Structure formats: C-alpha cells, structure tokens
Amino acid sequence: MPHQLQLEEELFPSTPGKIKRRTLQRCFTSTSTMFLWALFLIALTASYLAFLTNSNRYLYHEKMIRSSAEIRRSNGMSVLVTGAAGFVGSHVALALKKRGDGVVGIDNFNDYYDPSLKRSRRNMLEDNKIFIVEGDINDMRMLAKLFEVVKFTHVMHLAAQAGVRYAMENPNSYIHSNIAGLVTLLEQCKAAEPQPAIVWASSSSVYGLNEKVPFSEADRTDQPASLYAATKKAGEEITHTYNHIYGLSITGLRFFTVYGPWGRPDMAYFSFTKNILQGKPITVYRGKDRVDLARDFTYIDDIVKGCVASLDTAGKSTGTGGKKKGPAPYRIFNLGNTSPVTVPTLVNILEKNLKIKAKKNVIEMPGNGDVPFTHANISLAQRELGYNPTTDLPTGLKKFVKWYMSYYGFDHVKGSYVNS
Numbered sequence: 384m385p386h387q388l389q390l391e392e393e394l395f396p397s398t399p400g401k402i403k404r405r406t407l408q409r410c411f412t413s414t415s416t417m418f419l420w421a422l423f424l425i426a427l428t429a430s431y432l433a434f435l436t437n438s439n440r441y442l443y444h445e446k447m448i449r450s451s452a453e454i455r456r457s458n459g460m461s462v463l464v465t466g467a468a469g470f471v472g473s474h475v476a477l478a479l480k481k482r483g484d485g486v487v488g489i490d491n492f493n494d495y496y497d498p499s500l501k502r503s504r505r506n507m508l509e510d511n512k513i514f515i516v517e518g519d520i521n522d523m524r525m526l527a528k529l530f531e532v533v534k535f536t537h538v539m540h541l542a543a544q545a546g547v548r549y550a551m552e553n554p555n556s557y558i559h560s561n562i563a564g565l566v567t568l569l570e571q572c573k574a575a576e577p578q579p580a581i582v583w584a585s586s587s588s589v590y591g592l593n594e595k596v597p598f599s600e601a602d603r604t605d606q607p608a609s610l611y612a613a614t615k616k617a618g619e620e621i622t623h624t625y626n627h628i629y630g631l632s633i634t635g636l637r638f639f640t641v642y643g644p645w646g647r648p649d650m651a652y653f654s655f656t657k658n659i660l661q662g663k664p665i666t667v668y669r670g671k672d673r674v675d676l677a678r679d680f681t682y683i684d685d686i687v688k689g690c691v692a693s694l695d696t697a698g699k700s701t702g703t704g705g706k707k708k709g710p711a712p713y714r715i716f717n718l719g720n721t722s723p724v725t726v727p728t729l730v731n732i733l734e735k736n737l738k739i740k741a742k743k744n745v746i747e748m749p750g751n752g753d754v755p756f757t758h759a760n761i762s763l764a765q766r767e768l769g770y771n772p773t774t775d776l777p778t779g780l781k782k783f784v785k786w787y788m789s790y791y792g793f794d795h796v797k798g799s800y801v802n803s
C-alpha cells in the first residue's frame with residue numbers, strides 16, 4: 384500500500400469495522416503492556432516479600448541455632464550432632480544438652496522409615512531447647528553457613544544410611560550418605576577455624592566374615608558381607624586420610640546392634656514387637672546347619688555413655704588454614720555389650736513382655752548381607768573411655784516395650800491401638 388493511502392487508511396478508515404479493530408488493537412496493545420507491567424510489579428513485590436520472609440526465617444533460624452549452641456557449664460563444648468532426629472542422635476543430643484553442653488542438630492528427615500517418628504524425636508529435643516536444622520550433610524553451603532554461625536568444638540556424626548539388608552534394595556543411598564555425605568562433612572571440618580574433633584558411628588558390621596571371637600579392634604575388617612558394611616569400612620579409611628593429611632581428631636565407634644526406646648522401626652526387635660502385637664507372623668532367620676543367629680545387642684543408654692565419653696576424651700584437631708600442624712588422635716572403639724543373645728531368645732523375651740505368643744516363620748538366612756553372629760571385645764573402650772555397659776537384653780527390652788506401648792498407645796486390655 385502506497386504511503387499516502389496507508390496514512391489515509393489509518394486516519395479515515397474505509398469501514399467501521401476497521402475502526403473498531405484498529406482501536407481495539409491499540410487498546411489491546413496498551414492493555415497488554417499495562418498487564419505486563421502489572422505482572423512485573425507483582426513479581427517484584429512477591430520476590431521482595433519472599434526475600435523478607437526468607438531473611439526473617441534465616442534470622443529466626445540463626446537466633447535459634449545460636450541459643451541452641453550456647454554452652455551452660457564450665458569447660459563445656461559446642462557439638463554439632465548430625466542425624467539428630469535419628470535414634471542414637473536424639474539420645475546423645477539430649478544427654479549433652481542436659482549436662483550443659485551446646486548442641487545443634489542437623490537431619491534430612493528422609494523416609495527410610497516413618498519420618499513422623501523422627502519429627503516426634505525432634506519435638507522432644509525442641510522441648511529441651513535443642514534446635515535441629517533440616518538439611519542434608521551433602522549440602523556444603525549449608526554446612527559452611529552453620530560453621531560460620533557456631534564455632535563447633537566437636538562434631539558427633541551419626542547421620543547415615545543404616546540397615547544391613549536394605550543396601551540390596553537401594554545401594555546408592557549408602558553411597559550418598561555414608562560416603563559422599565561423610566566427605567562433604569569432613570571437608571567442612573577440615574576448613575573450619577578452629578577444626579572440631581570428630582566422633583562418628585562406624586559399625587560392628589565391619590567385622591564381616593571375621594570368625595575370631597570376640598571381635599577386637601585389631602581384627603580383620605577387610606571382608607565385609609554387605610554394601611552397608613563396606614561403606615562403614617570405607618568411612619574408617621576416609622576419616623583416616625583426613626586425620627593424616629589435615630590433622631582432624633577422629634574417633635570411630637563400632638556400634639553393636641543398638642536397641643531401646645525411640646529406636647529404629649526397621650530393626651528386628653522393633654518390627655517383631657509391631658507384628659506380634661498385631662498378630663502377624665515374624666520371620667526368624669537361622670544360620671547354616673540350623674544354628675541360631677546371635678547379636679551382641681547393646682542398650683541405647685550404654686551407647687550414649689560411650690559416645691559422650693568419646694567426645695570428652697577426644698584430643699584436639701591440629702590443623703589450621705586447611706593444613707595439618709601436628710599429629711592428631713585417630714581412634715577406633717567397639718561399643719558392644721559383650722554378651723551375645725540368639726534371635727529366638729530375643730523373641731522369647733518380647734513374648735514375655737508383650738504377653739503374646741509370636742507366630743514364627745523360621746527360615747534359613749538369605750544371602751542378603753547378614754552375618755551369623757557378633758560379639759564385642761570392649762576392653763579397649765573400657766580402658767580408654769571408662770565404658771562399662773550395664774543393661775542386659777531383658778532389662779533393656781522391658782524398657783523398650785514400655786516406651787512402645789505408650790508411644791503408639793497400645794491398649795493391652797482391648798488388644799488394639801488407642802491412637803490409630
């Protein structure tokens with residue numbers, strides 16, 4: 384269209400329809416611009432509000448972290464407890480707080496087992512003024528921030544992917560938590576000023592196919608029977624390198640089948656209790672030649688004492704600026720009970736406490752990473768930590784069953800759960 388005509392067309396449109404369309408088009412163009420502007424302003428306001436909320440939340444968290452980390456006794460320590468919403472973590476955090484140490488927890492609240500139990504443990508800790516940061520130990524930035532806020536003197540590292548048999552179902556979760564997560568945490572500890580001393584949970588499973596009994600720290604640990612055990616053994620080697628290169632003080636604790644109130648639902652004593660109460664069958668594994676499996680079951684309160692004594696006796700890390708300045712302690716201890724009990728005996732004790740006969744399916748132990756027995760020699764921990772377990776399995780299980788009944792609200796008379 385020639386220029387003149389185009390201009391006329393625009394000024395004097397030939398049809399009313401055109402006028403409408405063009406006016407509408409202009410109108411629409413300006414409305415859409417306005418709309419875009421409005422959208423932009425809304426987005427700007429929303430992100431500003433989000434920023435305010437986040438920074439408020441951050442400030443709130445920072446305040447909580449600082450107050451949780453406050454030391455309330457002379458020569459006390461400030462401890463970062465990883466896996467604080469877990470079984471052992473929650474108990475250790477509480478014990479430290481009760482005697483006046485500063486405690487901050489971290490936990491990713493994963494769903495390996497019912498996260499509501501982890502949340503209940505968190506509530507219990509919150510009632511005791513212990514704050515748990517919700518986060519993963521693989522999150523380097525979050526760890527760095529945490530160490531910026533608190534100069535931790537110690538790290539009690541209990542966050543891990545636990546469970547021996549689950550490793551066949553989800554092998555990568557073991558690599559994620561027990562290897563990658565461990566390295567991320569160690570990197571942070573190495574860089575921290577001052578470097579904290581680290582006490583962490585290894586496992587009796589590192590003894591694997593070792594046949595020498597009872598298991599001593601100097602025995603072979605190069606024949607793991609499960610990926611879980613292999614990651615714990617790898618953890619012992621990895622922590623050794625951080626001790627050797629960067630001067631981190633390291634104490635590895637080989638726990639022997641820890642049980643008790645607030646325990647882990649994936650463990651035999653816990654799932655057996657649940658099934659027996661519901662009248663469901665339990666599967667009892669048996670070893671070759673019909674030999675009963677046995678474990679050196681260790682009560683949680685004894686383990687807590689061992690953990691706290693390890694923190695108390697841990698020498699200082701020596702590195703600074705990420706460099707070792709001198710030799711630092713590297714220790715490994717068995718924390719067991721020194722009196723193995725067979726799985727059928729464990730079932731008998733539960734039956735007595737629950738006053739219900741279990742429906743047992745006895746089958747040969749499948750090749751799933753289990754070992755036939757464990758038995759700890761604890762003389763090293765006795766000597767160096769003053770570790771002295773005092774709770775036998777009947778006493779400990781009685782306390783567990785009492786807790787279980789009250790936590791899940793099981794009414795013995797009605798034979799059903801009150802809370803469900």
Ligand SMILES: O=C(O)[C@H]1O[C@H](OP(=O)(O)OP(=O)(O)OC[C@H]2O[C@@H](n3ccc(=O)[nH]c3=O)[C@H](O)[C@@H]2O)[C@H](O)[C@@H](O)[C@@H]1O
Binds near residue numbers: 589652668677678
């Ligand atoms: O001491 C340890 O290092 C390990 O102790 C436990 O591992 P485990 O001893 O296998 O504990 P449970 O899973 O509670 O099993 C106890 C015994 O009951 C047996 N069991 C388990 C489950 C089942 O359904 N039936 C059964 O007979 C097992 O074979 C085992 O002999 C923990 O689950 C691990 O996280 C921990 O590291």
